[in-house]
Amino acid sequence: MWRPQIPHKAIDVEVDCGPGVPCRLLRVDIDVSEVARKQFLGGFKHRVTGSTYHHAVTQTPPSAPRPRPPPRACRDTQTVHQAARGAQTLREAATQMPRPGVVLDVSEDRLVTPRTYVTAREVQAVRQAAALTVQRFARGWAARRRAGQLRGHKEEREAFLREREGRRIADAEDARRRQVQRRMHPAKRTDFQVLETELDAWRRQETARIKAAGLGPDKEQDALRLLLAKETRLLQTIDRLRVNAKYEARDAAAHRTLSAMAAPKTWELKNGAKVLVHTPTTARARELQQLHRGLALTDLSVDERLDLLLHVKWTAKEFDCRLTREIVQLIDREADLLNREGELKEAGFGDGGPEELGS
Incomplete structure (x- = not known):
């Protein structure tokens, strides 16, 4: 039996074995035979040259179809409850007419007198009047509701306009006040x-x-x-x-x-919370801030002013420099003037209060 020969292809590969070692030449055989027979998809033949061309086919297998989803509903249930019920669809009834030899009990019988006959036209008129009454009340309710909504919208609009006008007037007044302040007290x-x-x-x-x-x-x-x-x-x-x-x-x-x-330090804890901590530096800065505020006060008595100046003097003496020495000299001068003013006041030569002579 004749079998077709499988074509082979060979290439030569040069392998680098490292420095100082000659390169090796290897022969590699490549099998180019097809795995499976390609599917014939047709083609065409050139009329002039007679060449035959076939349509190409890929070697990639087709993708598997997507499986169908499981059914979501079935026509049979899993549990069946059976029960037997009896029903009486017919009921026998009879009427006994009076006749000789039969005594009938008429103690619970009542005499029914027919009322006035109502025609279909009268019934239709009553229904139409009732429908008109229902429509009248429903339309009145809807109109009152619509009027309330419009009234509410109107009040909201008027309130918005009043608020906007108030803001405009307030902004204009603030702008005018700022302009006056800029001209009276420019900064x-x-x-x-x-x-x-x-x-x-x-x-x-x-x-x-x-x-x-x-x-x-x-x-x-x-x-x-x-x-x-x-x-x-x-x-x-x-x-x-x-x-x-x-x-x-x-x-x-x-x-x-x-x-x-003088502001306290902010420390962040492990849990993310923040705490305010006063350090010796912030405490000292707070003391200096209080002394600075005290020096700016003008409504202190002579004794209070002298006590404040004494605190400032001892605070400045902690640092020996030209500036602190000048501050101490100014404090001594103001204290001397305050003492002299107090002596003049006691002697009756003046009735004015102490004034701030330096800071």
Whole structure:
């Protein structure tokens, strides 16, 4: 029996065996025979050249069909309950008419008198009247409910408008108050720029008004001189406000710094909770903050002021430097002035209270 020869293919592979070792040449045989006979899928033949072309087929086997899901319902139940019941569908009845030889009991009989006959048209009229009554009440209820909803929406809208108008008025009042505060007590650089801009605009307006008045040269010069004097006083006022704002900003910064230094430390525990802990550093900072606040008070008596100055003096003496020595000298001067003022007051030469002479 003749068998077709299986074609083979061989390649030469050069293997590197390492440094100093010559390379080995290996011959590798490759079996290119098909595993299974390919399926014939048809093809076509070229009319001119006579070449035959077959459709290609892949070697990948087709995927297995997806199994059908199990049935979810069946027509037979697993449990059957059987029971026997009897029913009487027919009932015998009879009527006995009076006749001779039969005595009937008529003690419980009653005489029924027929009422007035009601026609179908009258029944239909009664039903129609009842339906109209039900519709009238239902429509009234629906209308009252709709009116209540509209009334509620209207009240909510009016309340919203009133609240918005109130917020607008409050915002306008706050803006006006802030503008007045910026002009009466400026604190930022922009506030002073606004004041200077408005002062320059006022000066230009007044200068134009004086020149447009048609005054004589002497009177115009006098008016311009008065305008210059007013502008000078206003500039001095602005400079004084700038100095005050600088001092207030410095005091506020010192207060914030002392508050931050005196604040307790926040420690986080293992369970995630946080606790506030006062350390010796924060306690010392709190004492200094209290002394700083005490120095800013102006309603203390002479004895209270002297006691506060004594505490500040001993606190400053803990550090020996030029600044602390100047602070101690200032404290001694203020204490001396307070003592002299008290002696003058006792002698009857003055009735005023102590004033803060230094900090």
